[in-house]
Structure formats: C-alpha cells, structure tokens
Amino acid sequence: MLDVVAEKITRIYPMGRVEVVGVCEIDLEISHGEMVLIKGESGSGKSTLLSLLAGLDRPTSGSLTVSGLKLESASAGELTEFRRRSVGIVFQFFNLLPTLTVIENVSLPALLAGEGRPAAAKRAADLLSWLGMDKRANHFPSQLSGGEMQRSAIARSLINDPSVILADEPTGNLDSKNATAVIELLAKLNRDLRRTVIIATHSSLADRYCTARLVLKDGAIVES
Numbered sequence: 690m691l692d693v694v695a696e697k698i699t700r701i702y703p704m705g706r707v708e709v710v711g712v713c714e715i716d717l718e719i720s721h722g723e724m725v726l727i728k729g730e731s732g733s734g735k736s737t738l739l740s741l742l743a744g745l746d747r748p749t750s751g752s753l754t755v756s757g758l759k760l761e762s763a764s765a766g767e768l769t770e771f772r773r774r775s776v777g778i779v780f781q782f783f784n785l786l787p788t789l790t791v792i793e794n795v796s797l798p799a800l801l802a803g804e805g806r807p808a809a810a811k812r813a814a815d816l817l818s819w820l821g822m823d824k825r826a827n828h829f830p831s832q833l834s835g836g837e838m839q840r841s842a843i844a845r846s847l848i849n850d851p852s853v854i855l856a857d858e859p860t861g862n863l864d865s866k867n868a869t870a871v872i873e874l875l876a877k878l879n880r881d882l883r884r885t886v887i888i889a890t891h892s893s894l895a896d897r898y899c900t901a902r903l904v905l906k907d908g909a910i911v912e913s
C-alpha cells in the first residue's frame with residue numbers, strides 16, 4: 690500500500706513581485722512501513738515538503754495523495770480530520786502548550802477528535818509509560834528536559850493512531866544523547882509499530898535506520 694503519492698508537486702511562495710520556489714515538480718512514492726530521510730541544505734525545501742505532506746499547506750500545482758486522501762482537492766473539514774487522525778507531526782521546537790501538563794498535552798488531539806476524557810487520558814498514560822515518561826505525566830513542559838519534551842511531543846503525535854509520522858528536524862534542539870534517543874524511538878515506531886516515518890534532518894543519526902533517502906536541492910529531488 691502506498692502512503693504517499695506525489696506527482697509534480699510545486700509550492701511557490703509569492704513574495705510581492707518575486708516568487709520564491711519552496712519545492713518544484715516533486716515526484717515521490719512512499720510505501721507503508723518505510724522510514725524515509727529527507728536531506729538537503731538549508732533552504733532546499735525540506736520543511737515545505739513536510740508541510741505539504743502534513744496537509745498544513747497546499748501545493749500551488751501538482752497532485753498529492755497521503756493515506757488515501759487527495760490533498761489538493763480535499764475540503765477544509767477533510768483536511769482538519771486528516772491532520773488529526775491520519776498523520777502525526779513532530780516539530781523541532783516541540784510545540785507543547787505551556788499551560789497544560791504533559792498528559793493533558795498528549796490527550797488533547799484525542800479530545801479534539803471527539804474522544805471522551807477518561808479514555809483519552811488512559812491512552813495518553815499508556816503511551817507515556819511506553820516512552821518511559823510515566824513519572825513526568827503531571828509536569829508542565831517548562832519542567833522537562835529537551836529530550837523529555839520531544840518524547841512528550843512524539844506521544845502526542847501518536848495518540849490518534851496515525852499511519853504516517855512526519856518529523857521536521859526532531860533532534861535540532863537536542864544534545865547528542867537525547868537526539869540519539871529520539872531517533873531510536875522513531876526507528877522503533879517504524880519497526881515495531883509499523884508506522885511510516887518521514888524525517889527531515891541534517892543529522893546522520895538516522896542514516897542506519899532508513900529504508901530510503903532523498904536529497905533536495907533548490908526545491909527539487911537531486912538524489913533518491
């Protein structure tokens with residue numbers, strides 16, 4: 690089964706009188722269960738591509754299907770459901786809500802998807818325990834280390850059981866020990882839980898776990 694089918698997707702950012710190319714005519718197929726690394730210099734289009742795959746942004750042209758949903762023609766409601774249920778997104782700066790505890794942060798996407806509070810809290814607790822974070826469940830993000838914040842963010846990305854995990858520089862703010870732990874966790878999600886994992890990263894820590902890699906330059910794939 691294919692989780693990603695991209696045909697000539699292009700994203701142009703109009704900036705006044707000039708146009709900036711985010712990505713240009715990307716063709717891509719990713720099967721379910723792959724672990725794909727997206728490499729390339731700063732400004733090469735990695736975050737642009739991940740935002741398109743996540744349904745956070747729409748291509749200027751081209752066709753993009755992720756987890757069976759044709760994103761370019763999806764309605765706003767379908768895109769919201771897609772972001773909630775089909776993909777899990779992990780960011781460089783964790784993006785946890787500071788006024789919620791860890792377990793509340795992790796439960797939130799389940800509550801937004803309509804699940805009851807007790808069931809959401811139970812699954813959040815199970816995920817945190819699986820990630821070795823039981824003792825941190827009732828802490829606030831400001832009380833955590835960077836590695837713990839990212840593990841919490843990974844738990845949050847998993848709460849609605851997405852088939853595809855998208856991570857943009859997930860280790861960009863971590864020291865090497867925590868960075869290794871986060872990459873090993875993403876590899877474990879891929880291997881043991883059979884999730885498709887797509888990571889944009891400058892780091893080589895994930896190289897030995899990936900099933901495919903592609904290199905972007907000026908918004909185009911130059912190597913795959």
Ligand SMILES: Nc1ncnc2c1ncn2[C@@H]1O[C@H](COP(=O)(O)OP(=O)(O)OP(=O)(O)O)[C@@H](O)[C@H]1O
Pocket residue numbers: 702704709710711712729730731732733734735736737738
């Ligand atoms: N919102 C935006 N508006 C205008 N131009 C943008 C926007 N986002 C990205 N770009 C431009 O699109 C190109 C690709 O940017 P992108 O953020 O995808 O690169 P990247 O590979 O993720 O870089 P980095 O490794 O620094 O994160 C760059 O030229 C960038 O300046």
Ligand SMILES: [Mg+2]
Pocket residue numbers: 735736737857
């Ligand atoms: Mg980026």
